[in-house]
Amino acid sequence: MTEPGASPEDPWVKVEYAYSDNSLDPDDEDSDYHQEAYKESYKDRRRRAHTQAEQKRRDAIKRGYDDLQTIVPTCQQQDFSIGSQKLSKAIVLQKTIDYIQFLHKEKKKQEEEVSTLRKDVTALKIMKVNYEQIVKAHQDNPHEGEDQVSDQVKFNVFQGIMDSLFQSFNASISVASFQELSACVFSWIEEHCKPQTLREIVIGVLHQLKNQLY
Template sequence: MPADVIDVQWAGSSKQAGADWPSVRNNMMLSVSVAQRRLCCGRVRKAVDNTILLLNIRLEGYKLSKATVLQKSIDYIQYLQLQKKKQEEERNALRKEVVALRIMQTNYEQIVKAQQSQPGHTETRISDEVKFSVFQTIMDQLFITFSAVSVNNFSELSAGVFSWLEEYCKPQTLKDTVYQVLRRHNGQMRG
């Protein structure tokens, strides 16, 4: 109720009853102020309770002070802001990666188109059986050399594996083995 309306109502009734108008008005304003404070405190109390529930703060047998709840709230908000920042950085990194992958895809598509549009370009397809046969022959060659590794105990096995890797799995040795297998396979295909 607006103060002007209250003044008019109380002015008429207080004069009739002989009451002191300023003291009645002061009492009324005081009670309104107390009611507003009570309402405000209730809202603050409810906000603190909701914050406790939201943050899932539980200390059995202890009553939390408002300062503790506020500090926990601040800590939680800072944690959420940090998580948000990390997610934004991750999202930006992923966006950059997507752009890079799209550029790579476009480049590869252009390379494929350029190769396909070359005149006289005839691609001979190699069957999966031939590929597997070559792979199998290479693996057989490696297995023959590996069969000499001693497997009597773990220390002999590990020492043998390391020396076998150093001797037979060097890039140049593997390259030579692959070339030998391909030459043999090529000779078999032609002959």
């Protein structure tokens, strides 16, 4: 209401009227309430999403540990030191590491066995070829074997093979210490006692003696 005597055109009256209770927007209070409710709802959604993501992560980790206990045999064996208690995550991880190291050692051992078997197969193949050549030579010349050689010739064959091996042995072996000697011997065997190498030595000795005899 305007004061008596005040003109409606008075600017002070307009200002007072503008700030009177009748001029407030009735929707301002509701707008603030809805905005605050929206903020609270957004925070709740963020919190709920974070909680769900964290729960999924924990469930995935738990499933991983459960799978390890199922796969790793040592995790299934009863540990009397902890009784009937459930294995802790640290124990599960340690048993898993130990089992992986065990598998690596077994794999290396099997690879070495396979390598040895392959060498044996190679040696057997060489022997097979040699025997086939002997049989074929005998079939082509059935009377060639009638001329027996003396024990001296047999000894000369052995001596020729040993002389050839000793030359490589003497050139490869170091006697600075017993440990170095042992290492050199094994290295020499691997290098100079291969089936193919021995075959070449024997063939060379036989050719040499054959030229001397005939």
